[in-house]
Amino acid sequence: MVHTFGEVIEYLTAGIQKPDQTVDKLQPGIPESEVRRIVTAFSASQYVIEQAVLLGANLIITHEGVFFSHQDNRELLADDSVYRQKAALIASAGIGIYRFHDYVHRYTPDGIMEGLLRELEWEPYVERHLPHVTILAIPAMTVSEIGGYLKQRLHIPYVRAAGHLSAPCRRVGVMVGYRGNGAAAIPLYERESLDLIIAGEGPEWEIPEYIRDALRQGRGQALIMLGHAESEAPGMKLLAERLGQQFPDVPVDFIQDQPVFQIV
Numbered sequence: 001m002v003h004t005f006g007e008v009i010e011y012l013t014a015g016i017q018k019p020d021q022t023v024d025k026l027q028p029g030i031p032e033s034e035v036r037r038i039v040t041a042f043s044a045s046q047y048v049i050e051q052a053v054l055l056g057a058n059l060i061i062t063h064e065g066v067f068f069s070h071q072d073n074r075e076l077l078a079d080d081s082v083y084r085q086k087a088a089l090i091a092s093a094g095i096g097i098y099r100f101h102d103y104v105h106r107y108t109p110d111g112i113m114e115g116l117l118r119e120l121e122w123e124p125y126v127e128r129h130l131p132h133v134t135i136l137a138i139p140a141m142t143v144s145e146i147g148g149y150l151k152q153r154l155h156i157p158y159v160r161a162a163g164h165l166s167a168p169c170r171r172v173g174v175m176v177g178y179r180g181n182g183a184a185a186i187p188l189y190e191r192e193s194l195d196l197i198i199a200g201e202g203p204e205w206e207i208p209e210y211i212r213d214a215l216r217q218g219r220g221q222a223l224i225m226l227g228h229a230e231s232e233a234p235g236m237k238l239l240a241e242r243l244g245q246q247f248p249d250v251p252v253d254f255i256q257d258q259p260v261f262q263i264v
Contacts (some may be wrong), residue, residue, distance in 0.1 A: 001249045005059055005096050006031030008038065011246055012061075013103050022102040023070060029096020035059050036250045040240040042233040044097050046086055048255050053093050055253055060097045060241075063112070063236050072099075094153050102128075104235065109134070110139030112176050112235030119234035120153050122174075132179050135192055136172045141198060143167055143222045150198070156262055162211040163255070169195040176231040180223075182206030184233075189221050196222045200231030229260065 005026060037057035041048040044062040052060050055178060065072050067083060077083035090097065104111040109129040117123050117134065125136040138223075141149070144165040151159060173194045180199025185207050188194050197207065207223055214221045233256060240254035 001102065003035045003165065003247055003250055004031060005029055005033045005035060005098070005105070008035060008059065008061075008243070009098060011243075012098075012100060016103050016106050019102045023072065024099050024102050026096060026098045027072075028090065029059070029098070033058070035247070035250050038240075038247075038250055039255055040236045040243070040252070041255045042236055042257060043227045045257055046089070047257055049086070049089055049093065049095065050185060051255050052095060053089075055251075057253065058095055058249075060095055061100050061236070061239065062097060063099075063101055063232055065099060066097055070080055083145055100239075104239070110176070111231050111239065113174065115233075115235030115238035116174065116176055116231055117240060120150070132184055133173045133175050133188060135194075136157055136174060137170060138172055140168045140170050143169060143224065146172075146196065146198075147224055150224065150226065154226070154230055154234070156227070156259060159227075160225040161222065162208050162224075164194075164220060165216055165222075167195065167220045167222055170221065171195050173197045175199040176235070178202060180225065182210065186210050195220060196224065198224045198226065198231075200228045203255055227259070227261070229257070233257075 009026060026204050035156045037055055038059045038061060039055065039057040044060050044066045067074055067077060111253040113134055117126065122136060125138045127135045127137050142165065143161055143163055146169060147159045147161050171192065173188050173192060175197065177200045180202025185197050185199065188197065192205040211223045212219060236253040240252045244252040
């Protein structure tokens with residue numbers, strides 16, 4: 001059965017009210033193109049594009065932007081050699097790229113959050129989903145034990161933790177991507193009686209400084225930062241499985257990129 005880019009995008013966005021402003025778009029590519037193979041990934045990195053070409057895929061569904069900015073601002077990149085080489089690869093490959101960011105975060109529950117919780121096998125501990133955080137009641141574990149568990153389940157080399165590493169945690173707030181900012185996260189500690197917040201990333205002068213002062217005051221609040229990609233890639237992995245179920249005639253692959261940061 002023949003399917004088009006447009007059909008896939010219609011499936012992804014069905015039932016979700018279009019945001020007033022959105023970064024989600026098909027560029028390059030046209031909706032009428034026939035889908036031969038789909039790749040999903042956290043970002044359409046050079047590596048992901050190269051792997052898509054090797055697989056014979058002609059549609060990449062990426063959560064984050066292709067050219068290093070949320071709003072796809074390319075004005076400063078016109079003379080940049082990295083940008084030009086990547087743009088040339090995309091053009092020569094004839095691949096369509098669909099940015100799938102705003103819609104998936106509007107799923108109920110958030111599609112990216114759902115993928116992370118499934119990868120961690122923490123769905124049974126969900127107390128409730130809020131717009132930007134999921135509240136969990138987990139079996140008691142220390143901050144250090146949770147850090148080790150996160151690394152094992154997500155196959156990542158490290159996490160960053162702040163607070164008493166031996167403090168027991170039962171009530172946990174999980175925030176994916178760039179939601180680990182002070183305004184969004186700090187009020188949750190008292191409002192939701194949280195022991196720990198697990199976030200993708202956020203400004204280091206906000207929640208980490210709050211935890212520094214809490215630690216100095218003898219309080220038990222803690223923070224673990226996973227990394228932006230590390231917190232959101234599982235959502236794109238889950239998406240690949242769902243696309244495979246919806247379009248069984250189209251091969252679908254999730255491509256896991258290597259962590260961008262190294263421990264030195």
